[in-house]
Amino acid sequence: MVTETDALIGLDQVELLHLRDLVTLFVHGKRFYGIHELEIDDYMKVAVAAQACLLVLNLDAAGSAEVYPGWTSIILYPGAFVARHDYRDAIGVVHQRILALDGEASRRGPVVLSWEDARPGAEPHGAGRNVVLHEFAHKLDFLDGTSNGHPPLHSDMSTATWAAVFSAAYGHFCGLVAHGHHTPFNDYAATNPAEFFAVVTEVFFLAPQRLQGAYPEVYGQLVRYYRQDPAARRAHHRR
């Protein structure tokens, strides 16, 4: 079991066993491909799987035969990779831009990761960042067909409350960025609501107190969505 990643701090024995079951399902259900002669070994598979499965630990995935259903490929690059993206400008002209990425996810397509950034303990962009948690949060967001920062919620949750809490926090965060103020986490969250959800998921698992302090209502919605309370389990872990 991968233990070096901070995201797993405070999980109890029952949760770790459950995570191990999910990891086994994940590794059997997905196909891993290494690019640029990157040799994929079991450690790499388990490392990615453990981080990905942490998100769905309490999302009833164990009842199904597949974790993150509907797609199969995980592509690992040794480091950052270049992607070409087409986009249409305001007057309808299509442009291409070239981006260096550490991860990418689409609805039905593969999850693409830079192993340098995805391996446990890697925090090349600072504490509280995790590309695996980020890309798999996008995969959860895509479950209702669109990536908009609003994944399908549990029946005991209110979509109106989620939308109100997230749009208020997103608006506030974008204001901080626009005015050059200090932000509680990665400014990339201001890109759009989908990126905000993916970034706050990283912070939720890796620096939960920071998210709790900055946006307590967002933290509360994520506790109800992920059915986990990383701040509480860390506090308990320290006692």
Ligand SMILES: [Zn+2]
């Ligand atoms: Zn993203």
